[in-house]
Amino acid sequence: MQAAREAAAAKRWPGGALWHAREATDALAALQSDAQRGLSADEARRRLREQGPNSLPAPPRRGPLLRFALQFHNPLIYVLLAAGWVTLLLRDYVDTAVILGVVLINAVIGFVQEGKAEQALAAVRAMLASRATVLRDGVYAECDAAELVPGDLVLLESGARVPADLRLLQVKNLRIGESALTGESVATEKDTAAVDQATPVAERRCMAYAGTVVRYGQGRGVVVETGRTTEIGRIGDMVREAAVLETPLTRRLDRFSRQITWVILLLSALTFAFGVAVRHMPMFDVFLAVVGLAVAAIPEGLPAIVTIVLAIGTRNMARQRAVLRRLPAVETLGSVTVICTDKTGTLTRNEMTAVRVMLTGCELAVSGAGYAPIGVFTSAGKPIHPAQHDPLQALATCALLCNDAQLQQDAQQQWQLVGDPTEGALLALAYKAGLDGAALRAQFPRVDAIPFESELRYMATLHRDPQGKAFILLKGAPEQVLALCTLEANGAPVVQSDWLAAIERAAQSGLRVLALARCEAASDMAQLTVADITPRFTLLGLAGLIDPPRDEAVAAVAECQRAGLRVKMITGDHAATAAAIGAQIGLNATLPLDGARIDPLDEAALRRALLQTDVIARASPEHKLRLVRALQADGELVAMTGDGVNDAPALKAADIGVAMGRRGTDAAREAADLVLTDDNFATIVRAVREGRAVFDNIKKSLLFILPTNIGEAGVILFALLAGLALPVTASQILWVNMVSAVTLSLALAFEPPEIDVMQRPPRSPAEPLITRSMLVRIGFVSLLMGATTFGIFEWELARGSSLELARTAAVNMLAFAELAYLFQVRSYTASALHRTLLHGNPVALAVAILLVLLQLAFTYAPPLQSLLGGAALPPSSWAMILGLSLAVFSAIEIEKGLWRRMGLQRM
Known part of the structure; x- marks a missing residue:
């Protein structure tokens, strides 16, 4: 390019x-x-x-009409629309209205949530x-x-x-x-x-x-x-x-939707052929039954519940100061295996700080970070009193007076810099040493100055003391200033080798080093020129500066590593600085990789190199893009954090881009999927936790919804094969699926994260949406629901109940069996008897009460009776329904115990 x-x-x-x-x-x-x-x-x-x-x-944006139309782009929705069209042709208007209503509700939920996520954060043109x-x-x-x-x-x-x-x-x-x-x-x-x-x-x-x-x-x-x-x-x-990548969840759901659609179509065709050719049933009756079978088998509540789970995860993350721009991105965070993060302003504060002072005969460490004038000076680990340390006072005075920056407090009492970051760091150093800026400037007013120029590599200022004596202060590149110094602060000749060694040690630690010096001048001197800067200065010492790591970033990186996430720091800074910061935050920085080494590497060599280091320096936008793609080619799911324009291409190419909201540029925010509004790298750990919880809750929702659909389809299929009356109609099936299943599934969307959610390794991208153990659970619960539903239907008919009453009992059996299953599915294998109904998720009890009220309305409200073909149930029917529901609960409790004995904790 x-x-x-x-x-x-x-x-x-x-x-x-x-x-x-x-x-x-x-x-x-x-x-x-x-x-x-x-x-x-x-x-x-x-x-x-x-x-x-x-x-x-x-940037191109999809209009509202296109966004709404795309909500229908789902194989499951296609089958539902086809079923609705068939019922319309057959003039079964009630079923048509219910089917189309379900489709429309799904579309509206998805449209509203995507609209919120698509609100523009800013445009790169700004x-x-x-x-x-x-x-x-x-x-x-x-x-x-x-x-x-x-x-x-x-x-x-x-x-x-x-x-x-x-x-x-x-x-x-x-x-x-x-x-x-x-x-x-x-x-x-x-x-x-x-x-x-x-x-x-x-x-x-x-x-x-x-x-x-x-x-x-x-x-x-x-x-x-x-x-x-x-x-x-x-x-x-x-x-x-950069292509917008599909999320792991999108890929899994699309694959699952296609598979289940083909299974439903094949099953419906075979059933139709069997009913007509083998059972010699009227074609119209078989066709209606097959439509009911298709509607029963389709988990039409799945798109809605997935959207709701993602939306709730998005809301939870927003409360933790992480704003998502695309709903599926919340789940993607739970799948991430590598986080590639920018250094400046992301892992570091983006505020230069003086952390080391090298004086004649001693070296001092300086605590504190940023421009806040708060910190402690220590020598060999022991605190010193700055006011009683004359060499430090002399250096700090030079740092304050030979300086054009200003530090001010804003309305939130945060210290803000006006001027150059390097000068801001020196000013904060002087304030930490106890100096009063206003008083010192008044006591030693500036007479003239030589501003910093790249050719000179120093800044010099001329001052006068209260007695009228003049002196010159000098600060700049250490080699340049050192060449102008003849004496050290103690009056001894400058030992060049000692100071050069100190400069080299500081540089190897990633510090930017400045030297400070002073010399006397003629009392009548009123102008300062380059000719006045000659080798006659006294070296006051050196100051080592760095953009320090954020404390919370260090803890966040450690937690990521405990969760099995690899962290790669990619920066445009020099290798020594990058390695020093990387080591401080706990990354493998022994062999930093820089842009010059990346250029000649082919993709295979680059992937091998990335296994040996966590620090990449002097990286251009093209390098960042190559690194992200190399990791993806190695099977990794990559999150890229950043705040600069230079990060934008990699942010978009990554599986999930994470931009900083405060310091981040408009371009970075526009390219990202997730924006951290507090610019806190630690927020990404909370986002990963939420992403893993979201995937857990989607799996629990699948574990909950699919047995209902399979049980319903099994009941209808068995009735057709046996030549019996259908236990439930198509409209009653949709009632159960949408009102009961989605209502109860909603509780699972609020399920808190599992205790071990951040102790697990990341999920493999190849891991299927439905695992083998999940298939066993789904098959077992489907059998329970199908058997109890068909059983109560036949029991009602056997004792002389009407077809409407028997079907009403079957619908309620399905609903209450689901209610019993809800309190089991909240954990994969842990016993439901060890949880109270309100423990961690009060929504579960609320939706249980709501379901009971809705089923009572279905059973006894005349409008719903006429619309859905319901009938009032006697107490004996309710006793049988509740007894069988308890049996379903107990059977699943026993099945969980068997899984625990086999050592399975997750499905």
């Missing part, structure tokens, strides 16, 4: 599209733009017509700036960023969002935050020098990319790419091209 993009750009602009590898003057010439006047307004309009606006296409300052006809003016074209000259200022991909022409202390694009937590220092063609995006210092934010300084650049041809646009194309 990158090659195609460069070829297309080369066709538009002579000389090729590798803008970062071209000198600024060459880029201007290729774009036919003038450095002093920019483009003319007429030329800009012409290019806008030819190349289109600087915007990204809106990543582009809305306004830009552009030079046209020699005059700077603001314009809509969508009107920018290649060749426009754009001004960049601190706080502005870069409106298009720019080749920088001029910079003044320009630093751009590119974490959303590259994963780097530290703002990138920019310059105008061309770089090698193979330089990755994160290291192209002469480029400014659309959607990134200017953190400091100013700059000017020429627009080289707009809209879909920008880096953000390229990532957007990758997102659109």
Whole structure:
């Protein structure tokens, strides 16, 4: 894709599209733009017509009519619709109305839930700036960023969002935050020098990319790419091209629906042939009976109950600050075997923190995280008092005064940074040392400064003390500052080898190191120039900074590992930093894999490499996509967490994408299935737990619904084969299936997670929806329900009851047998006698009461009697129904005991 993009750009602009590898003057010439006047307004309009606006296409969305129509796209629904059409042709309007009503209820439930899940979180187009300052006809003016074209000259200022991909022409202390694009937590220092063609995006210092934010300084650049041809646009194309994967549940349910549909059709055809050819029954009567058989065998409540279980799981997750955009994604979380997570802002705080101070003769550790000025200094594990430690006070004073950042508390008393993250970390360090920023700045006012520049690699400030004496403070890259120092804080000559060794140790720990120094200046000095920065400084010490891991992320990773989930950290950061963070959170970081090593690997080699490490560094969007696909090719179900634009393609390609809600970019949220509104990696553990519980509850619902359908179908089939009257009609079957089964199944949707849900290994993607042990349970309970239903029907006829009364008794037998089974199916093999009716799930008792009321209405309410063919039952019939229901309960209790003796805990 990158090659195609460069070829297309080369066709538009002579000389090729590798803008970062071209000198600024060459880029201007290729774009036919003038450095002093920019483009003319007429030329800009012409290019806008030819190349289109600087915007990204809106993501496609399904309209409400299509969403509603797709609710009927299910083999089970097709059979029901066919049955409804047949009953309509036969002028059996009551059955037609009931069948179509069931189908419509299913569709409405699915439509409403999907509509809620599809509410737009944001569009990727919002990543582009809305306004830009552009030079046209020699005059700077603001314009809509969508009107920018290649060749426009754009001004960049601190706080502005870069409106298009720019080749920088001029910079003044320009630093751009590119974490959303590259994963780097530290703002990138920019310059105008061309770089090698193979330089990755994160290291192209002469480029400014659309959607990134200017953190400091100013700059000017020429627009080289707009809209879909920008880096953000390229990532957007990758997102659109990434296929939306079916969830494991969707695949299992589709396969199950197809299988059961063919079984029902085959059984119906054979039954019809048997009734006509063998029993010589009237074709019309056999046809009606076969329709009843098909309706009985179809678990028409299954689509509705699956949707309800998923919706309740979605609601539970939302309460735990995890918002789902697609209902089936909740179950997918329960199937995940690997979590690929971004580092910056996901496992880490995305707040640089000073964690180590290296002074002459000692090294101090600093506690605390983020920009909150709260922390303790320790030496060899023992706390020290900062105010009594003069070398620390000197370094902290330099960190505070040679600093342009500010720390402020917001309305929630959270500390927020205004300025550069590195300077924010040094400011927090100074406050932890007990310094008063306002008082110190008033006591030692700044006279002049040399801002940080990438060529100098340091910042220097000139100050005056209350006695009028001047001094210079210096901070910057350790090698640069060390070369300017002659003395250490104790007055001894600088031992370069010792400090270089300390710098190397810190770098190996993943720390970013800054050196701080001071020297005296002439009292009358009023201006500070580069010429004043000569080798005469006293080295105050070094500060080691890192974007620290979140405490809750460490615990969450450990819990994932206990649950059998592999965690892979994929970041754009340097390998040493990534390995250090990975080790701190408990990942295998001994052999970190970086982008340069990934490039030459084929898919098989990449899969082998991923088995040896949990840390992947310097990863581009293409690398992340390859990693996700390699894991999927290895049979893994992959969740990808992230918050940057660079994560969006992998988020969409993963089996489930998890985006951060607060820090996450619009592009990441748009591509994800799940959004964590608290940006807490620990929330994903709760989401996995809920996902596993959802799958358990769907399996329990299947265990509950299928015996009813099979029992009903068995009763009708047996009656047809034996030439007997049908114990239940098609409309009565639908009554039981929808009113009774779905009502009772609803209780299972509220079933809490099993105690061991996070101690199990992940389910195999190949595990069938219905296991062998489940088939045994379904067959056993189906036999119980069929036998008791047919038995009470024949018992009523034998004692002289009417056909309507016998069928009413059969319907109630089915309903109350299901009620008895409900309290057994809540656990796979544990005894129901060890649970109270309200234990963990009060909904079960509520729906049991509701079922009793509905069955009484079916039996005694005249409108339902006439609609469904019911009749009032005498007390003796109720006694038989309740006795047989107790027998069903007891038989299943015995069957569970046998499973326990065989050592089976789950089905």
